[in-house]
Amino acid sequence: MxxxxxxxxxxxxxxxxxxxxxxxxxxxxxxxxxxxxxxxxxxxxxxxxxxxxxxxxxxxxxxxxxxxxxxxxxxxxxxxxxxxxxxxxxxxxxxxxxxxxxxxxxxxxxxxxxxxxxxxxxxxxxxxxxxxxxxxxxxxxxxxxxxxxxxIEVKGLEFDGRHIVSSTEALDFDAVPGHLGIVGGGYIGLELGSVWNRLGSTVTVVEMLPKIATTLDGQVGRTLDRILKKQGLAFKLNTRVVEARVVRNKVKALLESGGSTETMTFDRLLVSVGRxxxxxxxxxxxxxxxxxxxxxxxxxxxxxxxxxxxxxxxxxxxxxxxxxxxxxxxxxxxxxxxxxxxxxxNYDTIPAVVYTWPEVASVGLTEEQMREREIPYCVGSFPFSGAGRARCMGETDGFVKLIAHGKTDRILGVHIIGPRAADMIAECVLALEFGASSEDISRTIHGHPTFAEALQEAAMNVRKCSIYTS
Known part of the structure; x- marks a missing residue:
């Protein structure tokens, strides 16, 4: 019909x-x-x-x-x-x-x-x-x-919906896994790993590449790695999960790294290698x-x-x-x-956010991309440990990093790891949309005490830096 x-x-x-x-x-x-x-x-x-x-x-x-x-x-x-x-x-x-x-x-x-x-x-x-x-x-x-x-489903790690799961099932575990394995160190894996780690799971993230969250600015990514390790997440980098199978209600995964192999046992295995x-x-x-x-x-x-x-x-x-x-x-x-x-x-001003804690937010070019493109640049940064509001909240991990063109001072990238980063990035997106300079941000009055003051301080520091070229 x-x-x-x-x-x-x-x-x-x-x-x-x-x-x-x-x-x-x-x-x-x-x-x-x-x-x-x-x-x-x-x-x-x-x-x-x-x-x-x-x-x-x-x-x-x-x-x-x-x-x-x-x-x-x-x-x-x-x-x-x-x-x-x-x-x-x-x-x-x-x-x-x-x-x-x-x-x-x-x-x-x-x-x-x-x-x-x-x-x-x-x-x-x-x-x-x-x-x-x-x-x-x-x-x-x-x-x-x-x-x-x-x-994406990986050969040898096929989803069964209960033990070997996608992000969908990882939102609905009926119990906190004793040991949660995560294949993939991208945004989704890190966020869900953070959830279950806080609730009591031992979390091990297995990543084929030499670092997690590979699209982040390198300095920000290294800081995130350090903070998440301090929170209890474990990372096995340069490591591949060859296969996984369910044995007696547990997941036995075969890992390979540098030519050697090992077997790890998990209660649940989240496969999060992309979409x-x-x-x-x-x-x-x-x-x-x-x-x-x-x-x-x-x-x-x-x-x-x-x-x-x-x-x-x-x-x-x-x-x-x-x-x-x-x-x-x-x-x-x-x-x-x-x-x-x-x-x-405008694809140059699309923000990206990782909702770990502290949050990570970025827009524009990373420092690595500036070097690859041989763009002269200046960097200004400011730690949240120097921000009064962050001290009041007891959230002092992280920093704001602002990258501006070395000759024109136009802002080309902003990268934040710290409290409220997801909300702070909106001002930075607007700055890029309007072609603002670091001086524009530094001369804009920010409320006190706020987390956003760290952005203003970072902008002030841009003008003190030397010019880097590749």
């Missing part, structure tokens, strides 16, 4: 890219529908990614503070215990509330939501399997693919949509149009960092282009 409907735009996927694009499209006068295969809206980010992980990070940080730090502030609590079920229930409520908000947002903007599995048999047509042998056909002028990504575009079943190969042969990402032009007219793609499906806020910006830009407006995204 088939039903037909006509739209200006059909968006496949209701994550941060899809739902933001839908609202902007209706503002521009486009009759819009959103197709979502899951029962709840919000995509990976709201349901099994950004939001639930941050809810657990905050909850586990409170638990850690209550157990380890309250006494130094003069707070006596008695014995502190963990109610994991309650913690997970709160996380689920946060997710449910936000996904419901997305539903209301789309409904309030007159956007039709169709639940089911979508495929694109041809440009201008979206078929939705809504279950019970019922298919809905949506006719449309434009199609926006915004289906996001999924965890890949989720395009299964869409029919992009049959349509002839061009993709990158190495990554599988869909190639688009400056308007986010694929190689097939009338079909666009954004977010994790296309090249660039797999970040929710990148997808949202691209969703807005893509529909503006469809509507004949000048939509674009």
């Amino acid at each position: 088939a039903e037909q409907a006509q739209f200006d735009l059909v968006i496949i996927g209701s994550g941060p890219g899809g739902y933001v694009a839908a609202v902007r499209a209706t503002q521009l006068g486009l009759k819009t529908a959103v197709v979502e295969k899951a029962s709840r809206l919000g995509g990976v980010c709201l349901n099994v990614g950004c939001i639930p992980s941050k809810a657990l990070l905050d909850a586990s940080e409170y638990y850690h503070l209550a157990r380890e730090r309250f006494a130094e502030y003069g707070i006596k609590t008695g014995k502190v215990s963990l109610d994991l079920k309650a913690m997970l229930s709160r996380k689920d409520k946060v997710v449910a509330d936000l996904t419901e908000n997305v539903r209301k947002l789309l409904e309030g903007n007159g956007i039709e939501v169709v639940h089911g599995t979508a495929s694109v048999p041809a440009a201008g047509t979206v078929e939705v399997d809504t279950g019970k042998k019922k298919t809905t056909t949506l006719s449309t002028q434009n199609i926006l693919l915004a289906t996001g990504s999924e965890p 890949r575009p989720l395009v299964r079943g869409l029919g992009i190969e049959e349509l002839g949509i061009e993709t990158d042969p190495g990554t599988g990402q869909i190639l688009v032009d400056e308007t986010y149009r694929t190689s097939v007219d009338g079909i666009y793609a954004i977010g994790d499906l296309i090249p660039g960092p797999m970040l929710a806020h990148k997808a949202s910006a691209e969703g807005t830009a893509a529909v503006e282009c469809m509507a004949g407006r000048a939509g674009e995204v």
